[in-house]
Amino acid sequence: xxxxxxxxxxxxxADELREKRDAFVLDDVVYLDGNSxxxxxxxxxxxxxxxxxxxxxxxxIRSWEESGWWAAPERIGDRIAPLIxxxxxxxxxxxxxxxxxxxxxxxxxxxxxEGRDEILVDATTFPTDGYIAESAARMTGRTLxxxxxxxxxxxxGDRTAAVLLNHVDYRTGRLHDLPALTAAxxxxxxxxVWDLCHSAGALPVGLDEHGVDLAVGCTxxxxxGGPGSPAYLYVRRELQDRFDSPLPGWNSHAEPFGMRxxxxxxxxxxxxxxxxxxxxxxxALEAALEVWDGVPVEAVRAKSLALTDFFLECVAEYVPEGRxxxxxPVPHEERGSQIALRCPDAADVMxxxxxxxxxxxxxxxxxxxxxxxxxxxxxxxxxRAARVLARTLA
Amino acid sequence: xxxxxxxxxxxxxADELREKRDAFVLDDVVYLDGNSxxxxxxxxxxxxxxxxxxxxxxxxIRSWEESGWWAAPERIGDRIAPLIxxxxxxxxxxxxxxxxxxxxxxxxxxxxxEGRDEILVDATTFPTDGYIAESAARMTGRTLxxxxxxxxxxxxGDRTAAVLLNHVDYRTGRLHDLPALTAAxxxxxxxxVWDLCHSAGALPVGLDEHGVDLAVGCTxxxxxGGPGSPAYLYVRRELQDRFDSPLPGWNSHAEPFGMRxxxxxxxxxxxxxxxxxxxxxxxALEAALEVWDGVPVEAVRAKSLALTDFFLECVAEYVPEGRxxxxxPVPHEERGSQIALRCPDAADVMxxxxxxxxxxxxxxxxxxxxxxxxxxxxxxxxxRAARVLARTLA
Numbered sequence: 001x002x003x004x005x006x007x008x009x010x011x012x013x014a015d016e017l018r019e020k021r022d023a024f025v026l027d028d029v030v031y032l033d034g035n036s037x038x039x040x041x042x043x044x045x046x047x048x049x050x051x052x053x054x055x056x057x058x059x060x061i062r063s064w065e066e067s068g069w070w071a072a073p074e075r076i077g078d079r080i081a082p083l084i085x086x087x088x089x090x091x092x093x094x095x096x097x098x099x100x101x102x103x104x105x106x107x108x109x110x111x112x113x114e115g116r117d118e119i120l121v122d123a124t125t126f127p128t129d130g131y132i133a134e135s136a137a138r139m140t141g142r143t144l145x146x147x148x149x150x151x152x153x154x155x156x157g158d159r160t161a162a163v164l165l166n167h168v169d170y171r172t173g174r175l176h177d178l179p180a181l182t183a184a185x186x187x188x189x190x191x192x193v194w195d196l197c198h199s200a201g202a203l204p205v206g207l208d209e210h211g212v213d214l215a216v217g218c219t220x221x222x223x224x225g226g227p228g229s230p231a232y233l234y235v236r237r238e239l240q241d242r243f244d245s246p247l248p249g250w251n252s253h254a255e256p257f258g259m260r261x262x263x264x265x266x267x268x269x270x271x272x273x274x275x276x277x278x279x280x281x282x283x284a285l286e287a288a289l290e291v292w293d294g295v296p297v298e299a300v301r302a303k304s305l306a307l308t309d310f311f312l313e314c315v316a317e318y319v320p321e322g323r324x325x326x327x328x329p330v331p332h333e334e335r336g337s338q339i340a341l342r343c344p345d346a347a348d349v350m351x352x353x354x355x356x357x358x359x360x361x362x363x364x365x366x367x368x369x370x371x372x373x374x375x376x377x378x379x380x381x382x383x384r385a386a387r388v389l390a391r392t393l394a
Numbered sequence: 395x396x397x398x399x400x401x402x403x404x405x406x407x408a409d410e411l412r413e414k415r416d417a418f419v420l421d422d423v424v425y426l427d428g429n430s431x432x433x434x435x436x437x438x439x440x441x442x443x444x445x446x447x448x449x450x451x452x453x454x455i456r457s458w459e460e461s462g463w464w465a466a467p468e469r470i471g472d473r474i475a476p477l478i479x480x481x482x483x484x485x486x487x488x489x490x491x492x493x494x495x496x497x498x499x500x501x502x503x504x505x506x507x508e509g510r511d512e513i514l515v516d517a518t519t520f521p522t523d524g525y526i527a528e529s530a531a532r533m534t535g536r537t538l539x540x541x542x543x544x545x546x547x548x549x550x551g552d553r554t555a556a557v558l559l560n561h562v563d564y565r566t567g568r569l570h571d572l573p574a575l576t577a578a579x580x581x582x583x584x585x586x587v588w589d590l591c592h593s594a595g596a597l598p599v600g601l602d603e604h605g606v607d608l609a610v611g612c613t614x615x616x617x618x619g620g621p622g623s624p625a626y627l628y629v630r631r632e633l634q635d636r637f638d639s640p641l642p643g644w645n646s647h648a649e650p651f652g653m654r655x656x657x658x659x660x661x662x663x664x665x666x667x668x669x670x671x672x673x674x675x676x677x678a679l680e681a682a683l684e685v686w687d688g689v690p691v692e693a694v695r696a697k698s699l700a701l702t703d704f705f706l707e708c709v710a711e712y713v714p715e716g717r718x719x720x721x722x723p724v725p726h727e728e729r730g731s732q733i734a735l736r737c738p739d740a741a742d743v744m745x746x747x748x749x750x751x752x753x754x755x756x757x758x759x760x761x762x763x764x765x766x767x768x769x770x771x772x773x774x775x776x777x778r779a780a781r782v783l784a785r786t787l788a
Binding site: 039102218 | 419421425427430431433434438439442443446447449450451452454455457458463489490491492493496500517520521522524525526528529533534540565612614620621622623624625639640641642643644645647651652653654655657668669670671672673674675676678753755757758
């Protein structure tokens with residue numbers, strides 16, 4: 001056994017989150033793609049079966065009240081809230097991330113008022129945010145200006161209505177400075193929307209603490225909600241009365257069963273709702289969130305950094321120098337919970353890695369992406385992944 | 395046994411769709427709320443279990459390709475297509491009905507071009523359509539004008555960009571004349587969007603035959619997809635290249651995994667996609683649609699009319715005259731698959747009906763709504779429902 005393999009054993013033995021692994025359905029694969037689709041929490045299949053067979057099959061329409069279907073978007077929002085540093089009543093679950101980006105960006109622009117005609121968007125963003133921001137700009141008569149997060153402070157001004165940023169870059173795994181950027185946007189009198197897809201569940205976000213205006217995120221990565229599980233929208237409490245949704249469906253009406261012709265928005269987080277929520281996906285997510293019971297996000301962050309540090313160390317030890325280039329920043333304060341390695345034949349390398357039982361993913365044109373989900377990835381997994389990677393690259 | 399009960403027995407014996415009832419999980423309740431939430435098809439629980447345990451739990455990320463997750467929105471759209479009279483390649487599944495109304499109305503307005511500044515909307519519509527149409531009008535700089543469907547022909551003109559109509563009224567069950575109204579809208583040079591929530595799966599729609607431009611519908615009523623199962627969007631083939639979605643998410647990109655900064659819309663129905671589809675809800679729907687194998691929509695329509703005719707006959711026989719007023723039109727060509735009865739104490743009456751094993755629903759302020767789903771409601775159910783109603787009203 002190598003020195004690194006022995007280190008891994010010791011690190012696993014000392015890992016306070018180690019037992020959480022038993023809360024997931026796993027096999028002998030090293031699964032480093034939880035930043036794309038989280039593994040299945042063991043509690044989910046039984047819960048989904050109950051939702052389908054009893055709640056839908058037996059209670060049918062009564063379940064909208066009796067099984068708590070109607071209030072699920074707010075209830076599950078409140079379950080996600082502590083993971084992103086939000087007090088209750090500010091998060092609502094439903095729709096896709098893209099649709100929530102549209103609500104949030106249009107909502108932010110409308111808060112900023114008529115005088116401000118520019119929207120800034122992270123030029124390195126996951127593409128859908130940019131496409132949707134472009135549509136939001138077009139439909140609100142604003143101009144969209146893509147800038148790198150580092151250039152945001154210099155680009156802010158009297159014209160800025162809203163800024164859409166990613167907390168962690170989907171490709172490189174770079175963690176952006178949410179407190180400082182939020183403060184800069186506010187100093188310019190503008191509103192900020194944070195996309196938390198690659199940070200929520202992997203590190204502390206602190207939405208309330210840092211005065212974030214609006215935020216969105218998916219739930220199928222570090223929150224393990226299942227394929228395409230519904231996304232969420234955060235609207236800071238003080239802004240909720242001014243949140244003017246571009247998608248004012250009947251679920252966000254003050255009196256949804258009044259069947260009124262005029263739209264009167266509800267107060268609170270549920271103003272972010274639109275149409276009938278997709279109950280099966282939503283209640284699978286609710287079950288999946290139970291694995292977070294008693295897990296402090298700080299412990300997750302500490303383990304995440306330890307895992308990515310250890311991976312970098314193993315890669316440096318095992319992989320010949322110059323064969324890959326690390327795109328993920330080394331300083332902890334700039335690192336999310338993934339490591340992105342650039343190598344020219346990345347597509348082929350990832351294919352062979354997967355055949356050898358190490359699952360990460362490939363991002364065009366030349367990036368190997370490895371996500372480290374602290375609830376179920378251990379240090380021995382990390383050492384093995386680096387070892388198999390070295391063999392594959394050899 | 396009463397004469398009507400004997401008639402019911404004979405009608406059930408002659409019912410060619412009778413065996414379809416076995417494809418559903420039912421009990422001794424008379425379930426007349428399938429126009430709100432369809433009953434559970436027996437094939438669904440096993441399929442969902444496979445999706446959760448094997449596709450998500452074992453294959454994990456590989457399922458996006460290997461289990462056909464990625465192409466599910468178009469594949470399931472093609473399964474719905476024949477039920478609404480559409481050739482393949484024109485229907486895509488995903489998002490809620492409200493979100494699809496937004497896509498469709500904005501899309502229609504953009505097709506109509508700059509010169510047309512008015513959107514007509516059914517003034518008697520299910521509220522969400524009106525709220526969303528108002529938002530679409532506001533965001534495209536048009537004026538929204540609510541008119542009753544009967545007044546639409548007179549309201550059409552050079553200013554009309556788009557018209558949003560319901561095929562069947564959610565409250566009264568009135569079936570509107572889709573062919574004639576579509577032709578009138580086209581004669582005015584405008585585009586029509588039909589909401590099929592209360593007609594798809596209950597009667598022939600004929601989208602292609604009648605040259606409908608765009609249509610939306612939910613899948614949890616007569617299509618039995620489960621609570622909040624994803625809605626669908628139809629865009630007529632000839633218009634797809636001109637469909638300019640207000641929600642251009644990465645799933646509708648010509649090259650979704652190219653991670654390109656510029657948005658280039660895909661061709662075909664999938665241009666209506668937005669973000670990551672909610673796979674659990676979507677694949678439950680796909681399983682649910684299997685009950686339609688070998689079922690001609692015409693047979694469903696014939697039975698639907700026979701059921702509602704028989705219900706009206708039983709109500710006339712059992713319920714004291716003047717106690718309820720039927721809001722649903724008597725002529726077949728104006729009737730959907732539900733019967734709406736007005737009575738002053740409707741909320742209380744429905745509560746007691748449900749306690750007595752007859753489940754319909756209440757729509758404020760004074761409507762009892764009974765939906766007749768031909769795949770699993772029989773004539774004996776209908777006779778019993780009317781009998782229990784009469785006893786409850788006595």
